[in-house]
Amino acid sequence: MIQMNRRSLLKAGLGIAAYGTGLGAAIVSSETANAASKVELEAVNAKALLDGQHLTDGVMTYRSLGEPDALMPPTLRLKRGEPFSAKLVNRLDEPTTIHWHGLRIENRMDGVPFLTQPYVYTGDSFDYRFAAPDAGTFWYHPHCNTLTQMGRGMTGMLIVEDSKDPQFDAEIAINLRDWRLGADGQFIEQFKPRDAARNGTFGTVRGANWQVQPAYEAPSGGIVRLRLVASDVTRIYQLRLDGADADVIAVDSQPMPERFRLETAVIGPGQRLDLALRMPDVEGSVVSLLDTRPSTAKTVATFKAIGQSLKHRLEDLPPLSANPWQEPDLKNAEQIPLILSATAEGGAKESFCGSLGYTFWAINRVPWPGDSADPTAPLAELKLGKSYVFNLENLTPHVHPIHLHGMNFQVVSSSLRQVPPLITDTYLALPDEKVQLSLVAENPGDWVMHCHIIEHQKSGMTSYVRVI
Secondary structure, three states: OOEEEOOOHHHHOOOOOOOOOOOOEOOOOOOEEEOOOOEEEEEEEEEEEOOOOOEEEEEEEEEEOOOOOOOOOOEEEEEOOOEEEEEEEEOOOOOEOOEEEOOOOOHHHOOOEOOOEOOEOOOOEEEEEEEOOOOEEEEEEOOOOHHHHHHOOOOEEEEEEOOOOOOOOEEEEEEEEEEOEOOOOOEOOOOOHHHHOOOOOOOOEEEEOOEOOOEEEEEOOOEEEEEEEEOOOOOOEEEEEEOOEEEEEEEOOEEEEEEEEOOEEEEOOOOEEEEEEEOOOOOOOEEEEEEOOOOOOEEEEEEEEEOOOOOOOHHHOOOOOOOOOOOOOHHHOEEEEEEEEEEEEEOOOOOOOOOOOOEEEEEOOEOOOOOOOOOOOOOEEEOOOOEEEEEEEEOOOOOEEEEEOOOOEEEEEEOOOOOOOOEEOEEEEOOOOEEEEEEEOOOOEEEEEEEOOHHHHHOOOEEEEEEO
8 A cells, every 4th residue: 555644644544654655657659559459569688878877788678569769668558448468579688577567367467487477588479468457557567587677677657548537638657766877877786685685775876767857748737647656676755746736546556535635655666656736827837746755855757837727626627437346255254364574594596587596585484485387385275256354464674565466455454554445456564564455366366475675575575375
């Protein structure tokens, strides 16, 4: 669950922001792939200007067919409930896959090596086919050698449109992610073991849509749909807007049942936030999106008002349509422990899809052994159609954004804060927090659950549940 801060805590039911958030996308442009026809994505090596000064070698990215000069992975657009297909062609020198983060789709399309599909080896391809049941802001990334491939660029936005969505005067999508670059603009080591055992290793260059502090334009007095995706491998952002008002309209792709004015939003890796931004009336006025963490305060992006004011009001914006959701039966739900902890088990098992060489973290005292044809036993076996409550307990002094593949869960209660019954796929668990997450096991297959701070994921804080 994303954490928010607003004046009326009882009304919002979201609590005070204590940590940060991450964003993600771009104004629809030539880099946006049209899902009306089959999409072909090539996983390629590239060079790119990431710090605004140097051309960086060793970048990894997705490139859509027909866009040979594009660098940032294309923003894919789908229609809710309509067939979509994407052919992945691997031009890298190592295996890869695509995971469609937040989408409740067929298990064999989920992109996890061995659990759901084979590796896509160099020169090979894989056809992903599905229809997205939910509308909203999502994203896609590899689930193989994840820290390197994601850290070097393989994170793209995916937008599922609903024909009933209200009309906005503009839309801006921002993909927030850091880069670990040296003074010469070249990649440095992706992680430090001592940091991987704590909060994770942070990037040295802050980016939004592969730019440093990008600037956008939007109609004066207009209502802008601002789609934000936190696709960084580590950073948690604490976001606010300076110069304009905005309402929170969706969290992790799920429409808010009651919209409210944004003050501060804290989102971690994997999470998404949709805002309705009301641009200033005066042409030339600039709105700033800020990351306000005390030690690293920074302007993320700016939005300039252009043209004569449209004089539109946030209060007149219709609500988003709700996504389908099956309410869990809490009285008869089976309880499942989900304990997040450190581990002293030592070195990690080598895997063909990348290992950090360390084991620092565990779920239910068991660290994930790495990608393997014979992985650890599932965290739990769930019966199709039955209700469950995950009793998540974070025994560590660190924040963990816990992401479940293939299904959503609903927040029931927390030991530390007042929480609304939000539906989500990624919960930002605070240090020493105990929280209940409920769901109906609705999607058959093996579904990974892991911390989306990728160093934590790759050094043990991963498991999976089996729905049969």
